[in-house]
Amino acid sequence: MKKTVTMLVVALSVGWYGCSSDGAKKRADEAPTDPAAVVSQDEVHGTEVKEVTLSTPLDGAMVKQGQGIYEMKCSSCHKLDETRLVGPGWKGVMSRRKPEWIMNMILNVDMMLEKDAEAQKMLELCLVRMPNQNLSEPDARSILEFMRMNDGEK
The missing domain is CATH 1.10.760.10 (Cytochrome c-like domain)
Known part of the structure; x- marks a missing residue:
């Protein structure tokens, strides 16, 4: 029972951290910073x-x-x-x-x-x-x- 509660608390903490603004900020920081590596949707579509x-x-x-x-x-x-x-x-x-x-x-x-x-x-x-x-x-x-x-x- 104690093991189950501990696993539940850990799972909720990880989920909460992943959805928090700090977690999102950290993931944004990990995104590629090279502008040549980023292709906007307008570059793929939208050009007549x-x-x-x-x-x-x-x-x-x-x-x-x-x-x-x-x-x-x-x-x-x-x-x-x-x-x-x-x-x-x-x-x-x-x-x-x-x-x-x-x-x-x-x-x-x-x-x-x-x-x-x-x-x-x-x-x-x-x-x-x-x-x-x-x-x-x-x-x-x-x-x-x-x-x-x-x-x-x-």
Whole structure:
């Protein structure tokens, strides 16, 4: 019994210390101080994509990577045909949207929903805000290449 009470007191003390401001300050002091090692979220996302260069023929490695990302992160909301699931179907997206628009919708969904009238119309239609999937620009480019293949480009 005495052992149990002692262990409980130790566990509560450790938990309390970890949540106290001194514990948080100590952990903040242990964080890397090299500014080059710290990457802000704005550096990863939030930079508008202004130009996308498409190649012909399609890049097979990018298509394969894009398909994998689609299956893991996109397929629960988007179908590859015209059917709207949660979000719109992807069939024909390359004829409806510019590559830059698609890349920005993937990478900067908050900015697009705030500023872009077409993105706002899609939100009104689908009633569900597209989540930020925290993808890199190369990942988004691979998804774009997969979309091109899905639309029949070679």
